[in-house]
């Protein structure tokens with residue numbers, strides 16, 4: 462009898478383990494179109510060749526999460542890190558990815574062509590691609606666009622939160638509309654899009670303002686990508702996409718990859734954040750200032766801030782609502798995964814790092830998604846967009 466109970470317990474635990482690691486997840490090609498580990502960790506000197514106890518990503522953990530292809534975001538903010546400027550920042554980050562690849566021969570392969578990507582997947586290697594997040598890194602110079610392409614850039618996000626001389630951002634178009642010199646793409650901006658099409662660099666429209674989005678969609682001859690954006694109708698924040706935009710992407714044959722950031726997934730989380738960043742936060746900070754120096758005050762504030770937000774973190778089910786929404790609006794060919802891991806301060810409960818993608822697949826299975834649909838969502842749709850763009 463005792464053995465029988467033990468057997469039953471063993472059976473139950475194997476069953477639960479198998480459920481949490483759905484087979485289809487590891488059979489399917491998983492592509493994540495946005496990860497910020499280069500700027501947030503690798504540039505700081507962390508070696509992500511093996512499991513580390515900081516951040517959300519490293520090679521061992523990607524393997525555990527079943528990730529086959531990763532776009533590494535090359536990001537710099539509106540003030541350059543190097544005195545030489547944004548272009549130098551981008552090159553330095555690409556160097557850091559090249560060093561990671563050199564340190565891990567046989568494990569990572571760079572994806573320069575569509576053939577490289579497919580070959581890497583077949584050989585069960587981890588395929589690394591470069592996405593440059595922000596057109597400001599070409600510094601208004603077409604030669605620098607060509608140069609970044611030669612170094613491996615395979616998508617470029619036309620803007621980050623900052624606008625540049627040829628494209629306006631979602632942040633500026635919505636929050637600073639009065640101070641804009643122009644709105645949307647300039648003539649040079651259209652030339653940039655056309656040159657990207659010629660080179661085989663995917664036009665990424667995450668972060669762009671609506672005007673830039675529609676100008677770019679009207680200019681490009683290739684399918685576009687939104688590498689890390691979620692649905693405005695579920696969580697109405699400036700970084701998310703509206704129904705008209707989702708329909709336009711479907712018409713263009715592009716793909717929208719869902720961002721995991723709690724503040725883009727859940728409107729209650731976003732509201733709470735606004736509250737903390739607004740008058741209430743200012744009051745708290747002012748009172749802290751009377752007792753502590755700036756460093757201590759910031760530390761206390763950060764702890765308080767995340768503790769206050771913790772109960773508002775969404776569930777994985779909420780994330781899948783965003784996928785579901787796009788599927789119900791335009792079908793299952795236009796949605797993918799663009800986590801923004803290592804670039805965001807909060808993700809859904811349980812989705813702590815890159816080992817947790819199987820939980821999304823599990824939720825899709827629970828909702829009755831077919832294997833065919835799941836394969837498209839996890840990577841098939843992005844593969845189609847890569848094929849249409851790359852050489």
Ligand SMILES: [Zn+2]
Nearest residue numbers: 594668689804
């Ligand atoms: Zn971003």
